[in-house]
Amino acid sequence: MESPYPDGNYDPVLDGENILETETDILKLDDGNFEPVDTEITFENEKMDPIKDENNSAIGEEEQDEIELSPGGVLDEETIARGLSNLGRSATGDYQVYLDVTIPGFSLTDIGLLVEYEHIQKVEIPYNDISDLSPLGKLKYLLILDASHNNIETLLDFEPPKNLQVVNLSYNKIKEMKDLSAHKSLRKLVLDIMTIHWTLAASDRRYKLVHRTLTASSLCYRVKQKVIDIVEINHIKEAKHLRDLNLLRNPIQELPDYRLSILFRIRRLTSLDRRLVKENEKVAAVNMFDPPMEVVAARDHIMHVVYSFLQPSRVWDSTLPNIETPYPMLVLVGPQGSGKKDLAMKLVDEFGDYFGYGTSHSTRRARPDEVAGKDYYFVSLEKFEMDIKMGQFIQTYQYNENWYGLQMESIETVAREGLACVVHMELEGVLTLKNTYLEPRYVLILPLNSEDHERRLRERGIYTEEQIARTLKRADMYVQHNQEHPGFFDMMICSDDISEAYRQMRRLVMDYLGVSATTPASTAAPYTITDTREATEAFQTPFAAVPGVGGVGSVGGAGGPALSNQMGARTWSKPSIPDSLSQRGTTRVGSGAPVSRGIVEEESIKRRHSAAKDVVSGYVPPLYEQLLTSYPKTAPQSVDQQVGLGEDAAQQGSEPRALSAPLGEQQQTTVTSATATTTRGGNQHQTPRGGVGASGVGVGTSGAGGGTRPLSADSSSSDASSSTNLSDLDSATELQQGGKGRSKGGGAGKGGVGPNNNSTTNNAGAVGGGTSRGLLPTEKVNPLELIDEQGYSSANSRSRAAADAAHPRPISANRPDSAARPGSDRHAVLPPIQNAA
Numbered sequence: 161m162e163s164p165y166p167d168g169n170y171d172p173v174l175d176g177e178n179i180l181e182t183e184t185d186i187l188k189l190d191d192g193n194f195e196p197v198d199t200e201i202t203f204e205n206e207k208m209d210p211i212k213d214e215n216n217s218a219i220g221e222e223e224q225d226e227i228e229l230s231p232g233g234v235l236d237e238e239t240i241a242r243g244l245s246n247l248g249r250s251a252t253g254d255y256q257v258y259l260d261v262t263i264p265g266f267s268l269t270d271i272g273l274l275v276e277y278e279h280i281q282k283v284e285i286p287y288n289d290i291s292d293l294s295p296l297g298k299l300k301y302l303l304i305l306d307a308s309h310n311n312i313e314t315l316l317d318f319e320p321p322k323n324l325q326v327v328n329l330s331y332n333k334i335k336e337m338k339d340l341s342a343h344k345s346l347r348k349l350v351l352d353i354m355t356i357h358w359t360l361a362a363s364d365r366r367y368k369l370v371h372r373t374l375t376a377s378s379l380c381y382r383v384k385q386k387v388i389d390i391v392e393i394n395h396i397k398e399a400k401h402l403r404d405l406n407l408l409r410n411p412i413q414e415l416p417d418y419r420l421s422i423l424f425r426i427r428r429l430t431s432l433d434r435r436l437v438k439e440n441e442k443v444a445a446v447n448m449f450d451p452p453m454e455v456v457a458a459r460d461h462i463m464h465v466v467y468s469f470l471q472p473s474r475v476w477d478s479t480l481p482n483i484e485t486p487y488p489m490l491v492l493v494g495p496q497g498s499g500k501k502d503l504a505m506k507l508v509d510e511f512g513d514y515f516g517y518g519t520s521h522s523t524r525r526a527r528p529d530e531v532a533g534k535d536y537y538f539v540s541l542e543k544f545e546m547d548i549k550m551g552q553f554i555q556t557y558q559y560n561e562n563w564y565g566l567q568m569e570s571i572e573t574v575a576r577e578g579l580a581c582v583v584h585m586e587l588e589g590v591l592t593l594k595n596t597y598l599e600p601r602y603v604l605i606l607p608l609n610s611e612d613h614e615r616r617l618r619e620r621g622i623y624t625e626e627q628i629a630r631t632l633k634r635a636d637m638y639v640q641h642n643q644e645h646p647g648f649f650d651m652m653i654c655s656d657d658i659s660e661a662y663r664q665m666r667r668l669v670m671d672y673l674g675v676s677a678t679t680p681a682s683t684a685a686p687y688t689i690t691d692t693r694e695a696t697e698a699f700q701t702p703f704a705a706v707p708g709v710g711g712v713g714s715v716g717g718a719g720g721p722a723l724s725n726q727m728g729a730r731t732w733s734k735p736s737i738p739d740s741l742s743q744r745g746t747t748r749v750g751s752g753a754p755v756s757r758g759i760v761e762e763e764s765i766k767r768r769h770s771a772a773k774d775v776v777s778g779y780v781p782p783l784y785e786q787l788l789t790s791y792p793k794t795a796p797q798s799v800d801q802q803v804g805l806g807e808d809a810a811q812q813g814s815e816p817r818a819l820s821a822p823l824g825e826q827q828q829t830t831v832t833s834a835t836a837t838t839t840r841g842g843n844q845h846q847t848p849r850g851g852v853g854a855s856g857v858g859v860g861t862s863g864a865g866g867g868t869r870p871l872s873a874d875s876s877s878s879d880a881s882s883s884t885n886l887s888d889l890d891s892a893t894e895l896q897q898g899g900k901g902r903s904k905g906g907g908a909g910k911g912g913v914g915p916n917n918n919s920t921t922n923n924a925g926a927v928g929g930g931t932s933r934g935l936l937p938t939e940k941v942n943p944l945e946l947i948d949e950q951g952y953s954s955a956n957s958r959s960r961a962a963a964d965a966a967h968p969r970p971i972s973a974n975r976p977d978s979a980a981r982p983g984s985d986r987h988a989v990l991p992p993i994q995n996a997a
């Protein structure tokens with residue numbers, strides 16, 4: 161290569177673009193403000209002293225010109241001596257040394273001698289024939305290197321000097337990019353090609369890197385050449401100071417989610433493809449490729465809400481919460497093998513009059529000892545997916561390759577019996593559940609000792625090593641989550657002994673129910689249960705002959721202090737039940753002591769009587785009634801409010817709280833135009849169609865109505881009933897396939913009367929707009945589609961539907977009591993069921 165500086169007088173100014181800037185603090189001596197020190201200058205190496213160097217002083221200028229410098233391309237001392245400049249202190253501060261060396265255009269091939277000048281901080285050796293830079297690895301104080309216009313084939317192929325910050329390797333023969341992570345201080349790498357004569361075949365030229373510095377602290381690349389695969393980005397992602405990356409006109413741009421992929425891999429970028437990187441893009445990138453649990457749960461929730469919108473009207477009235485009392489539900493949370501399932505089963509066995517087991521669905525195979533329909537509803541993946549699309553689930557979660565999910569129907573089945581529901585699940589399931597209107601109590605069940613936990617898992621003999629390791633890791637995750645989210649769980653039971661764990665939970669539940677073996681009104685201890693037998697006896701019921709109707713052993717210990725949970729966030733306090741109510745369900749245990757029945761039991765008894773009468777009279781409910789199950793509005797009070805007829809409650813003397821009733825006046829007004837009324841056995845059943853503003857359920861149902869077909873206000877009950885699952889599935893499918901539903905069904909639908917009309921319209925419209933492709937959990941949702949108002953493309957309205965679902969408007973904006981109970985400020989809270997009386 162012909163050097164423009166044949167005489168060796170390298171002039172960086174002439175070198176235009178290749179000027180290396182010295183904008184580092186470390187190079188302050190270079191800034192012209194250097195003041196000579198008034199001390200004797202000592203040179204570490206005499207050769208470095210141009211005055212004492214006899215060779216130098218002895219040789220006159222003419223003579224010097226005659227000397228052949230660096231013969232054969234091997235760098236010699238004379239050449240180095242001529243190239244030294246910038247007198248300063250060594251990095252250690254001990255010596256005065258020359259800090260820079262500039263040796264351009266000497267056809268150098270061997271720069272080995274440089275190792276002897278270890279204090280050099282800046283090396284400029286452009287326009288030579290150097291292919292080996294390894295000696296530079298010995299220059300531990302090297303800050304700046306210009307080795308442009310040489311024969312270097314491998315990028316930075318030398319031991320990384322710790323502080324090397326700026327490198328110019330333009331006009332070399334570098335073929336490949338490589339991992340630069342070892343060069344930790346590198347902040348500027350110049351790899352200009354410009355008019356360089358690339359001798360490589362085009363196919364070999366995977367990278368031609370051109371550099372333009374945008375900011376002093378950035379290392380940036382402009383890649384001109386073909387970068388096809390995202391993995392190639394891994395080569396550059398380790399560059400610590402990389403801030404600006406330009407991959408414009410690369411085929412990689414065609415990859416799906418290209419921009420987010422890059423931003424996820426190189427999170428330090430401030431600019432990509434000449435566009436500044438925004439914060440929300442970074443968040444979206446993480447949410448797409450490594451979403452936090454909360455995001456996964458939110459998506460899960462969105463999906464189920466959207467699919468439930470597409471289904472015909474269905475009022476889950478047994479689980480509708482009262483204003484102050486959500487449907488009572490207990491969720492046992494914990495890692496696999498913590499015993500939560502056994503605890504749930506045991507609880508249901510013992511307190512069958514209070515609790516029913518909410519059976520989840522699972523795609524895993526049933527084990528020999530498991531009963532289908534009891535342990536799980538074991539279903540195929542196809543069925544599971546179909547149920548998702550039918551809007552049946554309220555949450556789903558994939559664990560160890562299998563899918564698990566809780567259907568609303570499972571909870572409702574228990575609720576219809578007048579029972580509180582017990583379920584167990586992993587943490588992720590809880591995160592989804594927390595997005596719903598249900599407000600269960602969450603009990604964390606944790607193994608105390610990880611060795612015992614591991615042993616238990618192994619003893620089961622059904623888990624692989626990998627699964628065991630994962631479960632143990634997740635146990636730690638539970639601990640961490642508990643620590644980082646105080647109040648997330650209502651209670652924690654930590655034990656390796658299942659009997660002990662059950663004992664603890666039993667005590668907790670008894671308090672929850674307001675029932676105890678004795679009623680220590682004045683004692684400080686919350687319970688006097690000493691052994692389980694004692695408590696069990698207390699629960700024996702005189703109504704054992706009445707199927708499913710349990711008696712309550714003794715009066716709730718209202719005088720005893722409630723058992724506060726370990727997190728201190730909520731208490732399992734006993735309720736105050738009005739006096740009149742307390743009288744209503746009072747009965748007697750064998751001993752003759754007055755006891756009471758809970759409201760839940762009362763309702764359960766009523767329903768059973770009614771059902772029994774129906775059976776006896778041969779009454780078979782019509783199809784629509786089965787579909788639109790609308791039982792008397794029981795909405796059982798939280799169990800912590802149903803019993804506990806202690807002194808406190810008696811003293812209240814207030815009216816019974818609204819329990820179960822047909823819709824009250826206010827609600828009737830709001831649902832009039834969208835309500836089909838059927839009568840059965842003297843009970844008036846309100847079967848709201850197309851959206852019930854008052855109940856809030858209509859938000860979902862009206863979405864379905866709007867999207868699938870118009871349900872006129874005066875739809876007869878039979879008309880409403882003919883809206884079978886299948887026909888609606890067809891409609892829903894249409895919607896999913898292209899949003900025909902909007903025109904067919906009239907967009908916003910007919911429902912949504914009442915205060916939530918707007919939200920109904922929005923939701924319906926969004927859903928009607930079409931979920932252009934399925935929203936199954938296996939699919940990834942690009943979160944950016946959800947924020948189209950931020951200026952990102954949002955081609956399909958699925959995102960809008962999802963966004964609407966993600967941020968549901970309050971069901972009743974004008975409800976004055978929207979913050980009446982915990983959680984109501986976070987979730988849309990359903991209005992109360994009015995008292996029948």
Ligand SMILES: Nc1ncnc2c1ncn2[C@@H]1O[C@H](COP(=O)(O)OP(=O)(O)OP(=O)(O)O)[C@@H](O)[C@H]1O
Nearest residue numbers: 495496497498501520557564565566584585586589
């Ligand atoms: N609907 C659900 N959502 C989320 N997780 C669930 C759900 N149903 C069950 N799980 C949890 O999934 C995990 C795997 O369930 P599986 O029944 O296979 O567990 P297991 O091996 O029997 O262990 P365990 O005794 O802890 O239940 C369990 O921790 C279980 O609690």
